[in-house]
Amino acid sequence: MNEELIRILVATDNHVGFLERHPVRGDDSFNTFEEIMRTAREMEVDFVLLGGDLFHDNKPSRKTLHRTMEIFRKYCFGDRSVQVQVVSDQKMNFRNSSGCVNYEDPNFNIDLPVFIVHGNHDDPSGDGDLSAIDLLAATNLLNYFGRAQDLKEIHLAPVLITKGSSKIALYGLGNIRDERLYRIFREKNVKWVTPAENRQDWFNIFVIHQNREGRNSKSTITEQMLAPFLDFVIWGHEHESLINPWESSAGGFFVVQPGSTVATSLIEGEAKPKHMALLEVSGKEHRFTPIRLKTVRPFIMEDITLSVAQPPLDPKDTDAVTEYLAEKVEEMIEVAAREHPPDPDYPNLHLPLIKLRVDYSGGFSTINPQRFGQRFVQRVANSEDILLFVKRRTQEKGKKTAA
Amino acid sequence: MNEELIRILVATDNHVGFLERHPVRGDDSFNTFEEIMRTAREMEVDFVLLGGDLFHDNKPSRKTLHRTMEIFRKYCFGDRSVQVQVVSDQKMNFRNSSGCVNYEDPNFNIDLPVFIVHGNHDDPSGDGDLSAIDLLAATNLLNYFGRAQDLKEIHLAPVLITKGSSKIALYGLGNIRDERLYRIFREKNVKWVTPAENRQDWFNIFVIHQNREGRNSKSTITEQMLAPFLDFVIWGHEHESLINPWESSAGGFFVVQPGSTVATSLIEGEAKPKHMALLEVSGKEHRFTPIRLKTVRPFIMEDITLSVAQPPLDPKDTDAVTEYLAEKVEEMIEVAAREHPPDPDYPNLHLPLIKLRVDYSGGFSTINPQRFGQRFVQRVANSEDILLFVKRRTQEKGKKTAA
Numbered sequence: 001m002n003e004e005l006i007r008i009l010v011a012t013d014n015h016v017g018f019l020e021r022h023p024v025r026g027d028d029s030f031n032t033f034e035e036i037m038r039t040a041r042e043m044e045v046d047f048v049l050l051g052g053d054l055f056h057d058n059k060p061s062r063k064t065l066h067r068t069m070e071i072f073r074k075y076c077f078g079d080r081s082v083q084v085q086v087v088s089d090q091k092m093n094f095r096n097s098s099g100c101v102n103y104e105d106p107n108f109n110i111d112l113p114v115f116i117v118h119g120n121h122d123d124p125s126g127d128g129d130l131s132a133i134d135l136l137a138a139t140n141l142l143n144y145f146g147r148a149q150d151l152k153e154i155h156l157a158p159v160l161i162t163k164g165s166s167k168i169a170l171y172g173l174g175n176i177r178d179e180r181l182y183r184i185f186r187e188k189n190v191k192w193v194t195p196a197e198n199r200q201d202w203f204n205i206f207v208i209h210q211n212r213e214g215r216n217s218k219s220t221i222t223e224q225m226l227a228p229f230l231d232f233v234i235w236g237h238e239h240e241s242l243i244n245p246w247e248s249s250a251g252g253f254f255v256v257q258p259g260s261t262v263a264t265s266l267i268e269g270e271a272k273p274k275h276m277a278l279l280e281v282s283g284k285e286h287r288f289t290p291i292r293l294k295t296v297r298p299f300i301m302e303d304i305t306l307s308v309a310q311p312p313l314d315p316k317d318t319d320a321v322t323e324y325l326a327e328k329v330e331e332m333i334e335v336a337a338r339e340h341p342p343d344p345d346y347p348n349l350h351l352p353l354i355k356l357r358v359d360y361s362g363g364f365s366t367i368n369p370q371r372f373g374q375r376f377v378q379r380v381a382n383s384e385d386i387l388l389f390v391k392r393r394t395q396e397k398g399k400k401t402a403a
Numbered sequence: 404m405n406e407e408l409i410r411i412l413v414a415t416d417n418h419v420g421f422l423e424r425h426p427v428r429g430d431d432s433f434n435t436f437e438e439i440m441r442t443a444r445e446m447e448v449d450f451v452l453l454g455g456d457l458f459h460d461n462k463p464s465r466k467t468l469h470r471t472m473e474i475f476r477k478y479c480f481g482d483r484s485v486q487v488q489v490v491s492d493q494k495m496n497f498r499n500s501s502g503c504v505n506y507e508d509p510n511f512n513i514d515l516p517v518f519i520v521h522g523n524h525d526d527p528s529g530d531g532d533l534s535a536i537d538l539l540a541a542t543n544l545l546n547y548f549g550r551a552q553d554l555k556e557i558h559l560a561p562v563l564i565t566k567g568s569s570k571i572a573l574y575g576l577g578n579i580r581d582e583r584l585y586r587i588f589r590e591k592n593v594k595w596v597t598p599a600e601n602r603q604d605w606f607n608i609f610v611i612h613q614n615r616e617g618r619n620s621k622s623t624i625t626e627q628m629l630a631p632f633l634d635f636v637i638w639g640h641e642h643e644s645l646i647n648p649w650e651s652s653a654g655g656f657f658v659v660q661p662g663s664t665v666a667t668s669l670i671e672g673e674a675k676p677k678h679m680a681l682l683e684v685s686g687k688e689h690r691f692t693p694i695r696l697k698t699v700r701p702f703i704m705e706d707i708t709l710s711v712a713q714p715p716l717d718p719k720d721t722d723a724v725t726e727y728l729a730e731k732v733e734e735m736i737e738v739a740a741r742e743h744p745p746d747p748d749y750p751n752l753h754l755p756l757i758k759l760r761v762d763y764s765g766g767f768s769t770i771n772p773q774r775f776g777q778r779f780v781q782r783v784a785n786s787e788d789i790l791l792f793v794k795r796r797t798q799e800k801g802k803k804t805a806a
């Protein structure tokens with residue numbers, strides 16, 4: 001084992017509890033979050049870094065809380081020795097009453113530390129201004145960091161993590177309403193606290209959970225706004241997996257957008273392969289290795305235009321249109337089946353998500369998606385909403401949904 | 404230290420989270436629950452036994468959950484060695500995924516075990532049929548037992564606890580709707596599982612959370628219905644503290660009703676001193692020592708009849724009636740102050756609960772209790788509902804509230 005190499009399993013937007021009561025998809029978010037934690041354990045990484053939206057609901061159901069606690073309990077405890085050290089002020093870094101990183105509490109045998117910032121889905125709220133993540137921190141299951149104390153002036157104090165001579169300054173910022181954070185950045189009220197000594201020796205990571213791209217420039221944090229001394233930025237919140245880091249035009253740092261680990265919207269960005277990743281740091285060098293997630297439900301999305309069908313369709317012949325669309329869905333199911341054979345560990349996971357966007361301009365009528373879906377109930381995971389009728393294909397482009 | 408003596412701190416109906424948003428009383432339930440856990444630690448008891456209604460709300464607020472977790476985390480962990488052994492099938496006894504009593508999980512340094520049954524306030528519900536207590540069990544903060552698997556036939560399998568030659572068979576039954584449980588008992592579908600060997604050597608404790616007394620015999624579990632081989636019955640749910648055990652007329656066992664640790668109704672039964680207790684068991688001998696709780700807010704309740712006031716009051720002179728009642732409240736505040744001097748550890752705990760039941764028969768009118776209370780805002784904890792107007796004093800007698 002390389003005593004200088006810090007190995008980090010990175011994932012974001014796990015949205016556990018998403019559609020938890022759905023008869024087919026109910027376990028999807030849990031299966032994948034468990035895959036992540038199991039992988040982290042198998043790879044014996046130094047720690048797991050989560051980029052927010054661990055929970056889908058601000059108030060997760062009791063069952064979701066319970067299942068999530070059981071996953072952490074199953075994978076974070078054991079007799080390995082943790083190789084990294086947190087050398088910054090732990091009381092300042094973490095939200096919990098013990099005042100230390102979870103694996104240093106002598107009453108808990110934690111051997112896989114998890115560090116997490118909150119997202120907009122699991123942000124602090126209500127009496128006590130607590131996040132659901134605070135319940136996991138209170139029970140010492142993880143380390144919750146990156147929570148701004150004062151929105152007038154945000155002090156980004158890093159968690160300083162060392163292993164041998166490798167040193168990571170881990171900056172994090174839990175989600176803040178985009179317009180507000182934009183203003184705080186613009187007014188230069190984000191203060192980056194840097195290590196007192198040998199600032200240039202640290203590998204500086206930043207975890208952020210905000211809009212990265214958007215129409216409205218006043219609600220989008222850009223790479224240009226970030227500190228130029230950063231080395232690597234992990235961008236949560238955006239669900240499309242852009243898993244190959246790019247060098248920012250703004251400075252000398254790399255940016256990656258791991259994307260969500262479960263599709264919460266049946267849109268193009270979520271139909272692409274989903275990932276976690278291994279980030280390895282040695283000195284100022286790093287390597288980033290995408291890991292495709294195996295427990296992601298197949299999702300096939302296509303567009304079809306009724307007016308150009310061959311042979312041509314009669315707009316008044318609803319039965320013919322229905323059969324035409326059903327045939328198309330059959331083809332999509334076949335594509336999904338070729339790519340994702342059944343897995344005995346996940347009995348229903350091969351049932352695909354199918355989204356067929358139907359351009360019905362040219363005098364065609366819509367047909368009832370629920371009724372259409374009935375024939376696919378046992379074969380498509382989202383039989384209730386396979387079809388989406390649009391007038392012109394472009395309407396849907398660039399539509400943004402809450403991530 | 405006596406190696407045969409099993410020492411148990413007993414409490415019930417802690418109702419944490421009760422009135423948590425009340426400006427004066429919000430911390431009361433937490434203060435007292437923390438007093439119990441602190442006392443258990445200071446006394447170095449072998450374990451804590453809780454009789455249900457740990458939480459006041461079936462869905463405790465995030466803040467209440469968080470505060471409760473922090474209390475368990477503060478008092479249940481450490482380096483003492485636990486002297487008792489659980490020799491029954493732990494997987495059968497407890498609701499958790501680890502399948503063992505919490506202090507035997509090698510990943511947790513528990514040194515003060517807590518055993519608990521659920522009450523009607525924190526009973527299992529919703530998707531997954533989980534109790535809020537399950538969240539504490541999943542995070543290994545306590546041991547949740549006594550949950551009936553099958554209501555057609557309830558198998559009461561005890562937690563068998565030994566220390567040297569002393570042996571406790573701890574039976575528990577989380578709350579079941581009274582009418583239903585009555586029927587199950589009547590139809591002889593409660594099966595008491597007894598230790599395979601030397602049945603007569605065990606000290607048999609039963610923790611139950613049901614109505615003990617009530618008008619309707621079909622919704623009241625009586626001592627006669629319980630197994631005659633029991634030695635000691637701890638009766639939760641009833642909030643009046645009847646802290647001196649009585650020998651049951653039904654069999655050879657003792658019964659105690661510790662009562663709630665916070666007043667959730669301003670009725671006579673809750674105005675009495677509140678208690679936890681130390682139950683000590685050595686062989687088949689036991690000793691039960693009440694411990695008066697110190698953090699309970701003073702509660703003075705009195706009755707007054709306007710028509711017999713001296714000098715007589717004019718029913719039409721509302722101002723005079725108001726002043727008469729205010730004077731009475733002043734006297735009650737003085738009584739409370741004499742008995743409960745301010746405690747610097749609990750800055751507002753000396754503010755008393757005051758309940759004055761006013762018999763206004765004889766042509767008197769009621770006066771607005773909110774307006775009346777305004778003059779006592781800084782001096783009475785429940786200034787908003789000091790006065791209760793009744794027509795004849797007997798109306799209130801025997802009134803039952805959900806416990």
Ligand SMILES: [Mn+2]
Binds near residue numbers: 120121236238402
């Ligand atoms: Mn988000």
Ligand SMILES: [Mn+2]
Binds near residue numbers: 015119
């Ligand atoms: Mn998200």
Ligand SMILES: [Mn+2]
Binds near residue numbers: 456522524612639806
């Ligand atoms: Mn009760």
Ligand SMILES: [Mn+2]
Binds near residue numbers: 456524
């Ligand atoms: Mn109660």
